Amino acid sequence: MNIRLDPRTKLYMILIVSAVVMMSATTPLLWAVRIIITLVPIVLLIAEKRYASAFRFFALYTIALILTFFFLSDESTGIIKSLLTGYCGIIAQFLPAMITAWYVIRTTKIDEFISAMQKMHIPDGITISLAVVMRFFPTIKEEYLAIRDAMKMRGISLGGGNVIKMIEYRMIPLLFSCVNIGDELSAAAITKGLGGKIKRTSVAVLKTGAADIVLITGFTVAAAVFVIFKYFV
Amino acid sequence: MANVKGNTSPKKNLGVKDFITVGIFTAIMFVVEFACAMLGYIHPVMVAGLSVLIPLVGCIPMMLFYTKIEKFGMITIMSVLIAIIMFVTGMGYLGAPLIILSGVIADLIAKSGGYKSFKKTVLSNGIFSLWICANYFPVIITADSYRKDLIDGDYSAEYCDNLFGAINYKTIAVLLILCFVFGCIGALIGKAAIKKHFEKAGIV
Incomplete structure (x- = not known):
């Protein structure tokens, strides 16, 4: 079914x-x-x-x-x-x-989502950002798990019981990878013609x-x- | 010709790259909010503590976000996205005006400093932090019926007493001020963290 x-x-x-x-x-x-x-x-x-x-x-x-x-x-x-x-x-x-x-x-x-939002005449800014948010939650989870594994391997998973350290150790690497992924994502989006002035056609009907x-x-x-x-x- | 001009003046129009940046940081901020809100399940007083926790935990991503802003509109779009996500996850639409308003004002303040002035950024982050209080709006505006709803909806009376003891008409002013103050403090901490980690690595 x-x-x-x-x-x-x-x-x-x-x-x-x-x-x-x-x-x-x-x-x-x-x-x-x-x-x-x-x-x-x-x-x-x-x-x-x-x-x-x-x-x-x-x-x-x-x-x-x-x-x-x-x-x-x-x-x-x-x-x-x-x-x-x-x-x-x-x-x-x-x-x-x-x-x-x-x-x-x-x-x-994502392509279905974007073409649906375009059909409802939602501004590009909202559509693209929202699509990125949707796509990004699983990515954040993956990156976070990778960071946790790396920390476990070095035996610093609790940051010595220091709350600030615990947050810092997780947040900083996460931001690093998110920024990099963001750059890759924009390159990919531009290749696919997002944000151009001409109306995009879509494969998803x-x-x-x-x-x-x-x-x-x-x-x-x-x-x-x-x-x-x-x-x- | 107009099209070509639009593409070559990056100062004015937001491009795809900016939208993607906004999307990424919104996702991170939402994860931060969600993680902090989990603490609210432990004890209702922690719900009021969100106004301190979220600015402090979210300060590093926010300040990194501010370094990426060059044009008007990015903070505004972020606030609209947060309002949409809050609605979708069942937090209600009552807070939406506050979220978007604080986003627009924060954007204007940051713009007046050319998105470079550190003082303006601190102030702007303080104002933007006010969106956290939107979490409390259903509690305050519809206090009586919301309380009844919660008790009917099988929250315990004890939980409600604690919740409404911590969040009501009288304390919302304090909570708003707390959000603002800790937003500003968070900006300072975030700036230090970014200097420590990101500038050395050459990401900013």
């Missing part, structure tokens, strides 16, 4: 999910809407054959929900319970937005298919139900 979604649909999904996440769910119906909205990107991740991450998100979300509903309540006091309540609340609150953002970042090719229409309708309905039942009923 292979669903190719239009990047604009994905952006719309992010918009709806972040809006719904900001309003807290108070009744079972609202929780149901929210859980369904969260399940959609997980299903999409499975459809993209990203089983591991889909399973990880699903497990995390389920555990947080089960703990929230069955083991914790407003009266839970004591340090562990109140901490746990805080964690589960935060996970249940923010994870849907995280999952959706992760799905979009991982499955949208954006088509709105049946799946897009279904998802857009579904998310719109979900958001409408959420707002109506939260504020007007």
Whole structure:
């Protein structure tokens, strides 16, 4: 099974999910809407054959929900319970937005993203910078892991217990490699004709298919139900 | 001819290289913010501590960013990106005006120093640090309903009491000042760190 979604649909999904996440769910119906909205990107991740991450998100979300509903309540006091309540609340609150953002970042090719943003007439500055941000999170993680390995090898991973040193040892090499990668990236971008005065054509053809229409309708309905039942009923 | 002219006057227009620089440093700043915000889960008072932590931890990337700025608009674009990322990660849109406003003002201040004057850079970084307070906006503006939302949303009452004890109408002024002051201090530290590491290596 292979669903190719239009990047604009994905952006719309992010918009709806972040809006719904900001309003807290108070009744079972609202929780149901929210859980369904969260399940959609997980299903999409499975459809993209990203089983591991889909399973990880699903497990995390389920555990947080089960703990929230069955083991914790407003009266839970004591340090562990109140901490746990805080964690589960935060996970249940923010994870849907995280999952959706992760799905979009991982499955949208940069050229698709740029051509979608161009079609929506977003200024070049925002488009290019945003594309770089999206592309850069995995790079930062990779570079950071490399730095950590190098530090482990020399046995200075804790910086002698000095917090400032700990930050400095990680931050400075990270910045060095990021600056270098940035230079390479700009060279590559210029080769590909980004930032020219002429309108670029794109290999990625954006088509709105049946799946897009279904998802857009579904998310719109979900958001409408959420707002109506939260504020007007 | 107009096109050719646009390409040959690098002083005025932002180019691809600038956009990429903005993107990279925004990503780094967001990672810094995210890492610091994790501490907020430990205890709500730490959430208020963000206004000290983020400027101090983020000072080195910010100052490195300032050395790369030559044209108006880069700090503004960064603030817009931060506003977008905050919205996408579920922090809400209430803080967006503050973030973008502080970005534009910081940009103007840095511009008045020609992006070279160190004093103006310190001031500009202080102003730009105010965006951190946007994290608190949902707490302050909608204090009552937000508190109810949090408790309904299964945060413990204890967490809420601590949170609202640390962040409310009275303390926001203090938090804003803290952001500004530590933004300025951060600029000094960042400058020293850059001198120590990057100028020697010839990156700046």
